[in-house]
Amino acid sequence: MSKASQGAPAKRQARADDTADVGTPVKVDRLEGGSLLGIVRERYTYEEYDAPPRVLVESSEKMVNVATDRVSIARGSNADVVRSLVEEDTNV
Known part of the structure; x- marks a missing residue:
């Protein structure tokens, strides 16, 4: 029985054209x-x-300086959370 038939969410693959440009909300995977x-x-x-x-x-x-392979673009509610947290100091 596959995971999909058991109700597990499908893992979303990153799009090839996704680049974290300036002003993009992102999620950074920490080493720890x-x-x-x-x-x-x-x-x-x-x-x-x-x-x-x-x-x-x-x-x-x-502020963190990280390689782009540790960064994924935040979408949906994660992007909204990022904007609300950082918008207090700057207008994004």
């Missing part, structure tokens, strides 16, 4: 577990090195 919701403030790319692009993410708690 859990996640952090925030908004991308800056995006960095390194032409000289074979390093993945990085983004500077602002949350209500702190």
Whole structure:
């Protein structure tokens, strides 16, 4: 019996064209577990090195600089939560 027939939610795959641009609400997967919701403030790319692009993410708690492979775009209610948390300080 498949998980889908048991009522388990399907795992949504990230879209290939999804990029976390400046102003995008995102969810950051933390190395120690859990996640952090925030908004991308800056995006960095390194032409000289074979390093993945990085983004500077602002949350209500702190600013973090992470590789884009640890970031997924927040959608639906997560995006609304991010905007309400960060909008207190800035107009997003």
